[in-house]
Amino acid sequence: MSDLLTAEALAAGYGPVPVLHGVDLTVAPGTIAAVIGANGAGKTTLLRTLSGMLRPTAGRILLDGRDLRGTPVEQLVRRGVAHVPEGRGVIGELTVEENLRLGALWRRDRADGVRALDEVYQLFEPLARRRRHLGHQLSGGERQMLALGRALVSRPRLLLLDEPSLGLAPRVVAQTMALLRQLRDDTGLTVLLVEQNVRSALAVADQGIVMSLGRVALAAPADRLRDDADLRHAYLGF
């Protein structure tokens, strides 16, 4: 099966500050890849570059084998890429429902947009109860649910998720991880997940991608990283 997402020798940074120094990775369709690594390794920068928020200074990004160079961000959304950034990107002045509707904005099929909204309310019951609350009235965890829900409303093929467990209660983290696995199995969703919580990320992932100093130090099946103590010790330090 050909890969859904490929990065080849990808370089990016902030102004004169280079952060990614030639990242190579592949993610197969219908799989979950966990990007892990020390603070400052470049995980968030990688996600921003893959979602079109940051322009690469070198290298290529391929979606379904097609080079994304020059593709506008809104076109990426149409092609099924959804990004849930760190800090979440919820609009505080809009209600929960309005934030969710933003995820369905570009879709022509309105009935399906309504269905997608209902599905998110079923998944995240606190959002259903607060649908008329403003974004800034939500707790950190509720905002995280809203950001994830908005991405799901767009029915993505590729979900780029930055630190979904941040600020969430352990039970909600477990629910979120279970949800990702369910979406992978039921809908063939592909996920690239940045996580500090290495254990819960590897528990749900098919592939572990360890970043160090702006490069991929190791890409391996998640179960190998989970089970091989030497590998874990060498690359993850535990």
Ligand SMILES: Nc1ncnc2c1ncn2[C@@H]1O[C@H](COP(=O)(O)OP(=O)(O)OP(=O)(O)O)[C@@H](O)[C@H]1O
């Ligand atoms: N907006 C920015 N402007 C300049 N430098 C930045 C910016 N954002 C991040 N950096 C730098 O880029 C490097 C990588 O940061 P990045 O956020 O990608 O790492 P990370 O692996 O996601 O870290 P963490 O696990 O701490 O979130 C860091 O050295 C950071 O200081």
